[in-house]
Amino acid sequence: MPKISAPTVAEHRRRQREALLAAATxxxxxxxxxxxxxxxxxxxxxxxxxxxxxYFDSAAGILAAIIEDSFPRSxxxxxxxxxxxxxxxxxxxxxxxxxxxQAAEGAHRPAAALSAAQLPDGCxxxxxxxxxxxxxPFMGALQQLGVPDLMITARLLGGVLESAMGAIESGSxxxxxxxxTLALIHAAVQPAxxxxx
Numbered sequence: 001m002p003k004i005s006a007p008t009v010a011e012h013r014r015r016q017r018e019a020l021l022a023a024a025t026x027x028x029x030x031x032x033x034x035x036x037x038x039x040x041x042x043x044x045x046x047x048x049x050x051x052x053x054x055y056f057d058s059a060a061g062i063l064a065a066i067i068e069d070s071f072p073r074s075x076x077x078x079x080x081x082x083x084x085x086x087x088x089x090x091x092x093x094x095x096x097x098x099x100x101x102q103a104a105e106g107a108h109r110p111a112a113a114l115s116a117a118q119l120p121d122g123c124x125x126x127x128x129x130x131x132x133x134x135x136x137p138f139m140g141a142l143q144q145l146g147v148p149d150l151m152i153t154a155r156l157l158g159g160v161l162e163s164a165m166g167a168i169e170s171g172s173x174x175x176x177x178x179x180x181t182l183a184l185i186h187a188a189v190q191p192a193x194x195x196x197x
Contacts, residue, residue, distance in 0.1 A: 088144035
């Protein structure tokens with residue numbers, strides 16, 4: 001029987017699964033979905049491929065676990081950052097700041113790699129569901145602010161946020177990116193001045 005490195009078998013399995021997920025996430029970010037195989041994940045953690053199958057039944061199962069691991073943690077941090085805020089402008093600003101703070105930590109890299117990949121239908125549907133949950137506070141704030149053409153505006157501002165995350169991940173100063181992003185978003189949601197005849 002293999003040696004365990006924890007007080008209980010259950011704890012050992014939990015730690016082993018976390019190590020496998022961490023290795024799989026690194027492989028995903030560095031090499032894309034095709035790099036995430038049971039053999040590669042096992043090799044990265046020092047386990048034989050058959051041992052990996054004790055935790056995940058396939059490469060698709062590993063990807064599904066990455067999705068379930070990364071999004072809820074990010075969403076919980078967003079919820080904590082928005083806790084107690086009721087004014088839509090405050091919610092919007094806090095959402096942007098927290099999203100970009102997470103980008104500075106590299107938290108969005110797994111989701112970005114997954115979004116760009118050809119995933120099994122079940123994984124793609126779950127990814128879309130969790131992404132919808134993640135952007136709900138931002139969408140709600142925009143709706144409360146009464147922005148025109150809500151879906152178009154939200155999509156364009158989402159593009160601004162994605163570009164800001166990319167800038168941070170490419171080495172730009174997170175504080176400067178956050179200030180500029182907030183200024184752009186504030187300008188976009190201000191009521192348009194209608195010239196009088």
